[in-house]
Amino acid sequence: MTSQESLLPGTRRALLHRIAVAQAEGRAPSLVAAVARDGQAVWHGARTSVEGHGSDEDVQYRIGSITKTFTAVLVMRLRDEGLIDLGDPLEKHLPGTGVGEATVAELLAHTAGLAAESPAPWWERTPGSLRPELSDVLGDEPLRHPVGRRHHYSNPGYTVLGALVEEVRGVPWEEALREGILEPLGLHRTSAQPQAPYAGGWAVHPWADAMLPEPLEDLGRMAAAGQLWSTTGDLARFAAFLVRGDDRVLGAESLREMRTPAAPAEAADVMDGTAYGLGMQIQRRDGRLLVGHSGSLPGFLANLTISVEDDVAAVVLANCTSGPLLGAVGADLVRIVAEAEPRIPQPWQPLREVDPAVLELAGQWYWGTQTFGLRVSADGLIALGPLTGGGRRARFRVNGDGTWTGLEGYYAGELLRPVRRPDGSVSHLDLGSFVFTRQPYDDEDVVPGGVDPQGWRGIR
Template identity: 60%
Template structure:
């Protein structure tokens, strides 16, 4: 709608003007399709468009995390493995791979000097050159501490297990399937130059853009708004050629709270999580000298946005991208998916749908497509979760208190789950849910009082 486009362009224009950025380009994706893109300022004398490259900084880390998740999907690693099991690391070998993905490995934030983002990677040709006398700043797994060196090690892990440079692996396994041909290790034309803008005068000077070598997995990549729109669409729903929807969703789950007093942020596996204007966004910010980038997705609304600028500071591209999502959602709320009955009916599961009681607290069990179950409190108290079906006839909780716990449907009157009189009970991690409060026929731990329910007790009931 014209009013939405005007609001988006106004936000972009204000960001470029007030942020004093030489240029900025931003785009919005809805339902996997780019629906808006605009630029402001100049690159080589022209307003930048979706095909102009910018350096994307730490958004590189999300690409590396996907390569690690692919290693897990192939059974080459477990995220619970310690790094040292697979890589002869000069530091961080005791950290679990999952901890490195979520910046909880305890490693120093930056490699040994000089400032790696502005100096050539040839100064740090080998992994031991990244670490000083105190490579660990915290015990692995104890706290979130953002670590660029940790992602350098994850890139080295990919190289070791694949037998070739991490970017070659990325190009073959991720960029090519997603048709992201303009995401590269080094810049190609047309690309923006990175600038430092004087804080108190309207003047600029160029920033260096070195090849950071061993540190490249932490922030080397260049990309375009068009390519990042494709990447955002992938991060929203997955792509079986790269990583399935369930694995991508797993990356978006909070692993650790961020190392900040700001309670609105946390970190998953290679993805930052941001609470912004009433919604939870997943994605990543990125910065290198001369560039700031932001990419966020709102999976629940099937929306995403990217923003790229070529100034070291001033314009917050991550905030701009998050605001663009909010503007679209406010001006044009997403339509819900049309309801359709499921294609295959499991009578036993249909019999299990309805009200169940944990003790005296009512809950409602709903049956969704694909045999997925959804349990929710019917009142103000209780615990709920979605449950994924497993091959052995059980279900696994996906969120909240029941995340990872097993749900089993107990046998009915005829001895079978979902029998002629329906299931007898639900068992979720030893919690027994019954059709009536404390059903004496169900295996409620501790049993039900043989006298059943009664009125107000008097002194003779002692």
């Protein structure tokens, strides 16, 4: 259930105003939205052209390519269970497709070089029975670009991933979805086929306030790319999962991996601040990093937007082929809540146990002449970054053998190793061959290239 009292009246009005403007200006037959905060749905709103029939959080809408995020979670589950590796070429698990050189990761990130769409007729408005096999989806010339060279959004690519799930699991994609995601998370109103109550899809005339019903097609083989129906209530719960993880489905670390850019940015993407991870879209808007996915099929628009830092998510669904810009609406709903009611941080907590060997690393270090600080936090991580100005900074997780691995930025995946003297004290830090010393250009012969024996001096 949605707790409407969880937001202040002014915030709720601002949210309602934003979706009301979107529905009116976008001429949507109906538009529904939900906001989740701290893992719980806290607001639901609806606007409709039919008086007295506003959809609630239990009414299904078609969500189009948000389905891809569900499929990506299924693939990541296979990886975490050791059944596949993201670096595996497709041919290893699904031979004979003609695109076997592409890796699983490249398919997830839309860098496999595949065509954007299946061969004609347009798959979104024709029965899936016209494309019963993968060869019908991929066509005679499935590649448009060299494998791994550029990001090129591909619906057939996610069809292939759905087939991969079926091959490895030994069950249909829909069954793998139900058992692997929907049932554990309690997403009982998310399904491959519409289940009443559900909204009908409409086309709105571009030059007249008139509507036309859109055909409802079963996508068949293309289901893993865009088949699903869902509700704002279910998608709000799914958004909470995408932030926190659930060990019954997928852990938080793997979801963080999905939210990390995995595709080379096109020039246009660099300009508008967008990127793509593993089944998730990433954008920077109004200074806020947002992740999620958009979706559309004839008669429907959908958007899921999450700010992990603010722990706020927005779901927006509409039953029209084109109209409201739901990506902008979702970003605005997140911004309204994040700015009007900023997240209250959890109380500071000290370490439960203090490891002297780790505490010894805390404090000031020098890389050359640049001053860095190393901090030890209660979450078990250490953070290293410049004390002033910009520069490379990262958090590191412990490996259990006296070393640490970088989690982000330049040092992601790099090893930090404290180098000790014969007496056990720390001489310096080795971070991917970079040397950090307690004093700038320490003269104990740990600085690559050595230190001038005459030491520091003034101008003569």
